[in-house]
Amino acid sequence: MGRAPCCDKANVKKGPWSPEEDAKLKAYIEQYGTGGNWIALPQKIGLKRCGKSCRLRWLNYLRPNLKHGGFSEEEDHIICSLYISIGSRWSIIAAQLPGRTDNDIKNYWNTRLKKKLLGKQRKDHQQRARRGRGGPKQEAKSDESGNLGVAGEGGSRSTYWPEPPMPVYSTGQPDHRVNDTDASTNRLLMMHGNASHQSPFIPHSSLPLPQMYDNSTTLMNPLVNATSFKEAMQVPHRFTAELDEMMLHCNQVKLEGLDCFYGAGGVVDEHQGTTTPASMNWSHVSPLIYPNVLTSYQGMQQCLFEEPVHLGMQ
């Protein structure tokens, strides 16, 4: 015997809500509140809806002060930053964005942001593969600015995933000498390896940090495999599929885009062949994750607004 259904499915209406239903639900909740019992609520109002459905409708659509669509660039980056840190914990992410619902953010991520990010990884990989074969052929569908065009996206409506700034090292000049894959990966590892700045959303592990966090080995061994990288990051399980995608070409392709959140720049040790991030402070990663820097958005803003040309902002 399975679990008893939360409502009588046979007598429950499904599908889109009518304006009348919306009005009933809204009026009732505004006057009396939910009464702490969603299951009983539809019967009280005379709605042939499941209690869960009412709850969802209220939370995602009828609740006051909700924003719909039109995600700002800043919101994009908050979402991405948090997703990178905590994975698909949409309710937590939504809590950082007033007026946004977890469903909204989830949809937005799945339909747009993820494609931007993953599409970029794939495109970069393809371009490199082409270059590797010696063919300077242009991507058929690349846009004029050189930004990523996501298949199927109109382009005018959505913004592109920002092109991360070229790492600038101690010389003050972009450094092309260093394998950018290694530098980028190392920066990520360094950031996450800083235990004192671990994200509070990610449970602390009782295990000792993997050996890869030992600078002497990590930085000397930039080609870290994706599995140990995920372990080291203590990534939530649900996030691993996404990371697998992102890490597809980890050994060949720089984690562009992610750089944006982890801060570009660092100091190159030519003798060791290593790159030390200019800043290893998590507060430069996501101010939302570190409330003490909530107001400043330092790292993100550096990335977002200092080089608008790179970012493809309109």
Add this chain to the structure above:
DNA sequence: AATTCGTTCAACCGCCACGCG
């Protein structure tokens, strides 16, 4: 103008956590 294809998003489903008796 008709058809196909791709994208978006509201809504549903099922699982899990929590509180209460």
Add this chain to the structure above:
DNA sequence: GCGCGTGGCGGTTGAACGAAT
């Protein structure tokens, strides 16, 4: 401690819509 009811959450689905052909 256990079972049940409910709330909450994340994943998935499918209708609607727009763009492309």
